[in-house]
Amino acid sequence: MREHMFSCGGKVALVTGAAQGIGLAIADKLFNLGASVVLSDLNTEKVNRAAKKLEPSGERVKAINGDVSSTEDSVHMVEFVLREFGKIDYLVNNAGIGTPSFPVEKMEDKLWEKMIAVHLTGTFKMTRAAVPIMKTLGRGSIVNMSSNAGQVGDDEYCHYSAAKAGILGLTKALAKELAEFGIRVNAVAPGIIKTDILAVQPAELIAYKETQIPLGRLGTPQDVASTVCFLLSDQADYITGQVLCPNGGRTIVGI
Amino acid sequence: MEKQTFSGKVALVTGGANGIGKAIATQFAKQGAMVAILDVVLDVAKETAKGIASDNQEVEAFACDITNTRQVNRVIKQVYERFGCIDILVNNAGIGDTSTPIENMTDEQWERMLNVHLSGTFKMTRAVVPYIKERGGGRIINMSSQTGMVGEADFCHYSAAKAGLLGLTKALAKELAEFHISVNAIAPGVIETTYFKKFTEEQMAKKRAVVPWGRLGKPEDVAYVAAFLASEEAEYITGQVISPNGGRTIVGI
Numbered sequence: 001m002r003e004h005m006f007s008c009g010g011k012v013a014l015v016t017g018a019a020q021g022i023g024l025a026i027a028d029k030l031f032n033l034g035a036s037v038v039l040s041d042l043n044t045e046k047v048n049r050a051a052k053k054l055e056p057s058g059e060r061v062k063a064i065n066g067d068v069s070s071t072e073d074s075v076h077m078v079e080f081v082l083r084e085f086g087k088i089d090y091l092v093n094n095a096g097i098g099t100p101s102f103p104v105e106k107m108e109d110k111l112w113e114k115m116i117a118v119h120l121t122g123t124f125k126m127t128r129a130a131v132p133i134m135k136t137l138g139r140g141s142i143v144n145m146s147s148n149a150g151q152v153g154d155d156e157y158c159h160y161s162a163a164k165a166g167i168l169g170l171t172k173a174l175a176k177e178l179a180e181f182g183i184r185v186n187a188v189a190p191g192i193i194k195t196d197i198l199a200v201q202p203a204e205l206i207a208y209k210e211t212q213i214p215l216g217r218l219g220t221p222q223d224v225a226s227t228v229c230f231l232l233s234d235q236a237d238y239i240t241g242q243v244l245c246p247n248g249g250r251t252i253v254g255i
Numbered sequence: 256m257e258k259q260t261f262s263g264k265v266a267l268v269t270g271g272a273n274g275i276g277k278a279i280a281t282q283f284a285k286q287g288a289m290v291a292i293l294d295v296v297l298d299v300a301k302e303t304a305k306g307i308a309s310d311n312q313e314v315e316a317f318a319c320d321i322t323n324t325r326q327v328n329r330v331i332k333q334v335y336e337r338f339g340c341i342d343i344l345v346n347n348a349g350i351g352d353t354s355t356p357i358e359n360m361t362d363e364q365w366e367r368m369l370n371v372h373l374s375g376t377f378k379m380t381r382a383v384v385p386y387i388k389e390r391g392g393g394r395i396i397n398m399s400s401q402t403g404m405v406g407e408a409d410f411c412h413y414s415a416a417k418a419g420l421l422g423l424t425k426a427l428a429k430e431l432a433e434f435h436i437s438v439n440a441i442a443p444g445v446i447e448t449t450y451f452k453k454f455t456e457e458q459m460a461k462k463r464a465v466v467p468w469g470r471l472g473k474p475e476d477v478a479y480v481a482a483f484l485a486s487e488e489a490e491y492i493t494g495q496v497i498s499p500n501g502g503r504t505i506v507g508i
Binding site for chain 2: 006150151165168172175176179180184191214215216219220223226227230235236237238239240241242243244245246247248249252253254255
């Protein structure tokens with residue numbers, strides 16, 4: 001087996017939105033790096049299947065369903081991890097939803113609220129539930145999933161852009177707040193990643209966007225998983241309050 | 256033998272004799288790279304190379320003043336002839352200076368700072384890029400500083416140079432992407448190296464007190480970031496700035 005530069009042996013991770021796509025790739029990588037992983041997702045059947053596929057024995061991989069935007073569910077999911085593995089070292093707030101594009105005058109309350117609820121409020125609630133446990137351990141590492149849309153905005157996705165940008169403010173505030181307790185908080189802002197969520201956008205638009213990416217290809221869930229796992233690991237011990245951007249050069253922002 | 260992260264790769268680290276550069280060279284060699292250490296202090300660089308090299312790793316020191324175009328071009332050719340290729344360039348060489356308010360800052364201070372950090376990085380990169388292109392791709396990592404992101408009073412020259420590196424990094428990321436060369440910058444916080452030996456404990460305590468994470472950085476903190484950026488894992492990251500600073504510097508989106 002190839003020796004990996006950052007190991008997560010002995011760590012316990014909770015990954016939200018882990019039944020597919022980026023979340024599943026993160027869970028997969030953490031598992032292969034030696035961590036015990038709880039996959040959480042809204043879809044019970046899908047997350048159970050994903051967990052079973054990752055590790056049939058279920059010794060180091062468990063599944064739990066829940067809605068990150070629900071206070072009750074967030075507490076319940078964190079308690080589940082504690083019951084199964086006794087601690088939480090890593091929290092990856094990845095759960096998210098896609099949507100077709102909508103100009104602002106056509107954007108309905110329900111869609112706006114849903115986008116904020118899942119991405120921003122969900123990240124907040126899951127973190128609020130997990131932090132007391134990390135504080136008793138005296139350490140922890142949290143990675144929040146933002147997006148290049150959160151950094152620079154995406155037209156006709158004002159709700160998604162607002163939610164993903166909000167996550168950056170949340171990340172930075174919590175980094176300052178939780179540092180004294182040994183808890184690091186960072187964000188990852190991926191570019192365009194090949195997942196099922198992308199399917200809601202027209203294929204020709206995606207193909208065009210791909211030609212505009214300096215490195216010449218869309219990102220893969222593994223590109224994001226690598227960045228997340230690096231940030232979670234001990235090798236990133238001096239990194240907190242930061243945003244790492246695997247985007248193929250698509251989004252290069254100000255200092 | 257297990258395949259390591261940098262098996263078969265050649266990494267070049269400027270300012271690799273001491274401090275952060277030494278830690279980076281050490282980490283690359285640990286993970287299977289052949290390493291060329293460039294520095295102005297050849298004897299120290301040779302000691303460092305000897306200390307890092309092992310049966311599996313080839314590590315060699317070269318004397319090089321990165322502000323000297325002729326020297327840069329000659330030494331890069333030597334590195335290429337010695338190792339056969341260049342995959343990774345870490346532009347880490349740098350100098351410090353005493354704090355100087357602007358009205359007291361001499362031309363010489365200003366020019367030297369820009370020459371070493373900004374022009375030196377430019378000259379080294381210009382010389383190495385053809386070789387990395389020949390490999391079909393690779394990595395360039397530039398050493399900026401949190402000072403380049405937010406500035407530091409009485410160090411306007413250092414701040415300008417380190418910020419300049421970020422502009423250089425981003426331009427080259429866009430320019431070299433089609434050749435599969437990723438270009439990123441690391442902007443460390445205060446890292447405890449021998450440079451700070453002349454500071455008093457009281458001065459260091461002051462620096463420590465403003466870091467949320469409660470400690471100053473170690474050269475290894477930076478080396479791990481460099482190793483990550485240079486690896487296949489970070490293939491999709493280019494034009495970016497990663498800042499290991501213990502939470503001291505958190506900038507706008």
